[in-house]
Amino acid sequence: MKHAGRYKLQINSKWFDFYLVVIVSVTEGDSVTLYSVLTGIKDGYVIRWRFRNTVIAEINKRDDRYTVNDDVLDGRFRDRLKLDNQTGSLTITNITMKHTGDYDLETNFNAFIFLTLTASDIYTTRSSLIRLIVYARLPVPVISSNSSQCSSSSSSSCSLVCSVVNVSHVTLSWYKGNSSLSSISASDLSISLSLPLEVEYQDKNTYSCVLNNPISHQTQHLNITQLCHTCSVHCCGPTEAVIRLVLSALVGVATVILVLYHIRSRRAEGDQAHIHTSGSA
Structure with missing residues (x-):
């Protein structure tokens, strides 16, 4: 200086x-x-x-x-x-x-x-x-799933998006390890940025979303297990879980009723057969 x-x-x-x-x-x-x-x-x-x-x-x-x-x-x-x-x-x-x-x-x-x-x-x-x-001080990027519901077990990839709001003079990038995969930049206007990413469910690589300007940066690491899951592994919210529990209970109760009805019917048939045999004698 x-x-x-x-x-x-x-x-x-x-x-x-x-x-x-x-x-x-x-x-x-x-x-x-x-x-x-x-x-x-x-x-x-x-x-x-x-x-x-x-x-x-x-x-x-x-x-x-x-x-x-x-x-x-x-x-x-x-x-x-x-x-x-x-x-x-x-x-x-x-x-x-x-x-x-x-x-x-x-x-x-x-x-x-x-x-x-x-x-x-x-x-x-x-x-x-x-x-x-x-x-301006940089916000921490937010990584979220692009889908509001879980994917079917037959799907092989997970759709993600990294986003920031109200930023200027910055670059938003996806990294796989130390290698840059994609990036998007903001000019002097304060805008919002979002950057998509497709990963495999069983991908073991390290992914991170980085927001940087000429003097500083903020990094958010991707937790694939938390954000990418299939319905067969994890998909039920609290309401759906309650509904499934109630349905399971109803099915169980119905099964017990049918079994008891069947047992009583067999007993009634046995009693009638015994009475008939006694009358004939």
Whole structure:
């Protein structure tokens, strides 16, 4: 970050100016320190930190004044700025998406690296540019079955889907071990993403769904046993289980009644036969 700023390049008798922009990426809620190129602020120094052309912090050694303007720009920096009076470095705490943008460090003294210095370079204004990119915290992907009911025992594959909601600048991917199977990306718009996957019921490989942006990632591992099952193994919800239990009980009761009826009928037939034989005698 300390290398950001204006550089001069001399080729033969011609001078070329160019700026080195440092890009800093952070996650929402984190803190970041924007370092100045100064090792110490001497008397006479005036440095200013600007965000979108608005001064948010200033050190004026001439007047011995140190200022943090955290109420500017709708108060997005309120209670978030910490200025180092010795080096001029600026710390932003509890970063939000509103803090994404370009930050300029301005000083009235030359504080950058030049191949050749001339007298006119010494007291002109110099500017250092730092581009801060803030990424939202990533949610954990959700893996679910694509089917609301269990599959028949004759089916050989299981349909799954990995999904996330309200994301931007991310990529959602399915992995088999360490190998990428498929992926889908979101642009700067906040959208929902879903990515399907077909696996065999008896597949013993390791699958995972990964959501990532340039600085972080979230991973959800697939539990095939939990999400992929056939009806013959597991399919009955609480209501269906109760119904099956009641039906089984009714069948059992009916069977007992039929057996008792059969026994009584045989006994009645035996009694009638005995009476008939006694009467004949």
